[in-house]
Amino acid sequence: MRTAKIFKPPSVMPTEGENELNFWRRQLFERLAYIFFIATTVLVLPSAIGGFVYGVPFVGIFDIVVYLGIAFLYINQNIELRYRHLIIELVFIIGLAMLLALGPLGAGFIWLFAYCLFSTILFGEKGSRRSFLIVVISLAAFAAMVQLKVFENANLEQYDMVSFTLTGINFLGLVFVVNYSFAYIVNKLELTFKEQKLAAQQFEKKSRALENANKELDNLIYSISHDIRSPLANIQGLSQLGLMDSHNELLTDYFNRIEKSAIRLQQFTEQITNFFKIDKSAPNISSVNLFETTNEILESLKGPDKTAFEVFNQINKGLELKTDATRLSLILSNLISNAIKYQAPSRKLVLQISAEPFKDSIVLSILDNGIGIKEELIQSIFDIFTRATTSSKGSGLGLYIVKQCVANINAQIDVTSEEGQYTCFKLTLPRDSQGKEAA
Secondary structure, X not given: OOXXXXXXXXXXXXXXXXXXXXXXXXXXXXXXXXXHHHHHHHHHHHHHHHHHHOOOXXXXXXXHHHHHHHHHHHHOOOOOHHHHHHHHHHHHHHHHHHHHHHHHHOOHHHHHHHHHHHHHHHHHHHHHHHHHHHHHHHHHHHHHHHHOOOOOOOOOOOOOHHHHHHHHHHHHHHHHHHHHHHHHHHHHHHHHHHHHHHHHHHHHHHHHHHXXXXXXXXXXXXXXXXXXXXXXXXXXXXXXXXXXXXXXHHHHHHHHHHHHHXXXXXXXXXXXXXXXXXXXOOOOEEEEEHHHHHHXXXXXXXXXXXXXXXXXXXXXXXXXXXXXXXXXXXXXXXXXXXXXXXXXXOOOEEEEEEEEEOOOEEEEEEEEOOOOOOHHHHHHOOOOOOOXXXXXXXXXXXXHHHHHHHHHOOOEEEEEEEOOOEEEEEEEEEOEOOOOOOO
16 A cells, blocks of 8 residues: 555755754654654544533543644654744643643643653754753643642542652653763754854865965976076087186186076976976876887987996887876886986996786886995975985986876885896786776
């Protein structure tokens, strides 16, 4: 048998601009209204009918009024808070009226309990204290008026004050435990939601600050790219003119030093700008031939001013993988140029490049017989501005850029070295790298 739509649990949706705590309270309130609506449908309506049948019409009227109030709460899920407040106050009045009519044997305590529960859900700890205090004062006043026989001709049942007092005390104990438990939960949730809101605001503030910092960094990189390159080019040009016109050995040495310093600064600015351009761009995944890529890099690093070196490129010529070609080239270029830069002065540089394919990855090894790295420095060589040797003339950016690019293509890099003997970098490359989003 299909359940009628009116008896289905409420589906409460958040309203525009509503905070999480109010939405949670409204959800709980509507669920409770639904439960009471079902309960009143099953219990109160038969009680109301019985009241009319057995000559107690005001009992039936009380029951019907309460049922209509609960039904109104359940059916109109988006009514304003003030109207909900009026309805739960009506529940309180009906509870007292039921006590007057039927004493402890009626449903008066049940409706008073519902009043306290609704108040706690809607208004938290404040509503819990207020409703409990009102019920205590009302029951005390009610008991005093009964004792003074104010309602002697109004109630249908003669009150047994012992029974009424014990029932009232037990009822107040139950209300206290349930109400304050609910109040504690609501209070904790309110603190949690406030902390979450504060955390969200702080996160948004830090995000804006980070966004502004990124914009300032972009402006700085733009300045480096455009405002520094031109003066550097002028310095190099003037140095070359000075070398051509100078016949003084000391001046020639000065001009050589100026030119070399300008070249190093130019290389540093190019490293910075290229790194930030690549780091901010999304990975561009394509098919890359590993043998051809390493050969192109080796050829680009050879030149008349480079010391001759011997290379054994043992990579299979048909070995391919899917990765970001630009980032992979930057990684290999840095590693191979470092091997050339830090070759041992007492022997010819020998480079051994190999690749071992596996099912999901390729392990690329670059082994040189250079000056090596001290054991205590190996763990920090990928840190920014860290130099692997005291004789280094580099910027300390190369291996940091390598580490960032390795992370961008979901690869892994390891290094082993012995000072004065060799250095070996092992790059574990996924065969099909989807890359990571650029910062």
